[in-house]
Amino acid sequence: MNFIADIDQKNIAEIFGIQGELLRETVTYLSKNSPFYIERLKTQPDIKGIEDIARLPITTKEDIQKDNWGFLCVEKDKLAEIVATTGTTGVHVFIGLTKKDRDRLAENERRCFSYADVAPQDLFLLSVTMDNLFIAGMAYYSGLQRLGAGVVRVGPHSPKRQLELIQTIHPTGIVAVPSFLNSIYKQAEKDGIKLYSTTLKKAVLIGESIRNPDFSSNTLGKMVERIGSVECFSTYGITEAQAAFCECPHHKGLHSHPDLVYAEILDDAGNPVRDGEIGELVVTTFQVEGMPLLRYRTGDITFKITGKCDCGRTSVRIGPVIGRKAQKLKVKGTTVYPKAIENALLEIEGVENYVIEAYTGDDQADHVVVKIGTHYGNTSFKDTVCENIKAKVRFKPQVEIMLPQEVEKILYEGGRRKPMTFVDNRHKGLHDAQL
Numbered sequence: 001m002n003f004i005a006d007i008d009q010k011n012i013a014e015i016f017g018i019q020g021e022l023l024r025e026t027v028t029y030l031s032k033n034s035p036f037y038i039e040r041l042k043t044q045p046d047i048k049g050i051e052d053i054a055r056l057p058i059t060t061k062e063d064i065q066k067d068n069w070g071f072l073c074v075e076k077d078k079l080a081e082i083v084a085t086t087g088t089t090g091v092h093v094f095i096g097l098t099k100k101d102r103d104r105l106a107e108n109e110r111r112c113f114s115y116a117d118v119a120p121q122d123l124f125l126l127s128v129t130m131d132n133l134f135i136a137g138m139a140y141y142s143g144l145q146r147l148g149a150g151v152v153r154v155g156p157h158s159p160k161r162q163l164e165l166i167q168t169i170h171p172t173g174i175v176a177v178p179s180f181l182n183s184i185y186k187q188a189e190k191d192g193i194k195l196y197s198t199t200l201k202k203a204v205l206i207g208e209s210i211r212n213p214d215f216s217s218n219t220l221g222k223m224v225e226r227i228g229s230v231e232c233f234s235t236y237g238i239t240e241a242q243a244a245f246c247e248c249p250h251h252k253g254l255h256s257h258p259d260l261v262y263a264e265i266l267d268d269a270g271n272p273v274r275d276g277e278i279g280e281l282v283v284t285t286f287q288v289e290g291m292p293l294l295r296y297r298t299g300d301i302t303f304k305i306t307g308k309c310d311c312g313r314t315s316v317r318i319g320p321v322i323g324r325k326a327q328k329l330k331v332k333g334t335t336v337y338p339k340a341i342e343n344a345l346l347e348i349e350g351v352e353n354y355v356i357e358a359y360t361g362d363d364q365a366d367h368v369v370v371k372i373g374t375h376y377g378n379t380s381f382k383d384t385v386c387e388n389i390k391a392k393v394r395f396k397p398q399v400e401i402m403l404p405q406e407v408e409k410i411l412y413e414g415g416r417r418k419p420m421t422f423v424d425n426r427h428k429g430l431h432d433a434q435l
């Protein structure tokens, strides 16, 4: 089967029919070509339709870590590109793409940009990295090319450099990580550059969520949407599935591409939850040649939205990612993800940096310590932090006020390149955790 560009205009029954066929095609292909799945699919269930997907085995990141090249369905010399993502233990997971897979990726991203009403006349600043085995930069680049739009590959260079290009070559859009876009806005404010009077009108954002579960903008979303003339579109990508979900101008969830990927939401026991209920996103790839995946657990917590979107498209949408499954905390009977605490902290003036630490208390329950880096070292500031967190997550965590440079040390401990804002010390106890 080939890519079906208008699949999101078909009715649900038709889409299910196509997906059933694609699933059969994928299972047959894997049981002939993938050393890993040949073993897993020894007793191959009879797949009549897409609903039979529940009878297939689950794949985890650990499976790929253990037997990375066992997933490869083609000879290595047929690969056109190898990308990587970091596994749970910090080990790389490699994903090999054939030429056809690269086309599929480009088609996926072309559709994402077209959902954001990007046209061939547009010119986009690509402010994410193209190198270091990252799939995203390459994916967005090829999507814009396939759409016929222009690209300026600036990468994540300094905000000053981005502003210089915005003023000299007049791009109409930008692809960036939300917090980086915010740094560009801050620099513009500092330099007295009025972004609303420039040509920049669209931002396609990756890597961080900008919406709350009710689709309203979260703290980061409000920050990047404060330049009213730049419309922000959230996207969510999964390297292993070589796929991305994206917002349309109605901003009510991230559209999937039903002929490229099938999305399920499962509970902890691996059973599907009802539409709209929260669980883990599990994806199956369609039309992948190099390393297709069956029911791959993404570790991301979200929900599924079925039914026609206001934009008229029928494709299944997923909600904003609420958190990572492995980071789920149960504090005083309340389920919370560190991301929700981070959202509360971003809103408080005076918080320069922070680290959230979880540990197991003597009561065997999860406890949270929030270390705040600030120059406001008084009690009323500490109270403000506690109240703000309580308003968002319904419990008061333990808060420690520190100097920003002390928090900085924890964030980059062990020579990390990226700050680690959540440290999971559960099952260690507070005393061990602090050693």
Ligand SMILES: [Zn+2]
Pocket: 247, 248, 249, 250, 255, 309, 310, 311, 312, 313
């Ligand atoms: Zn829509």
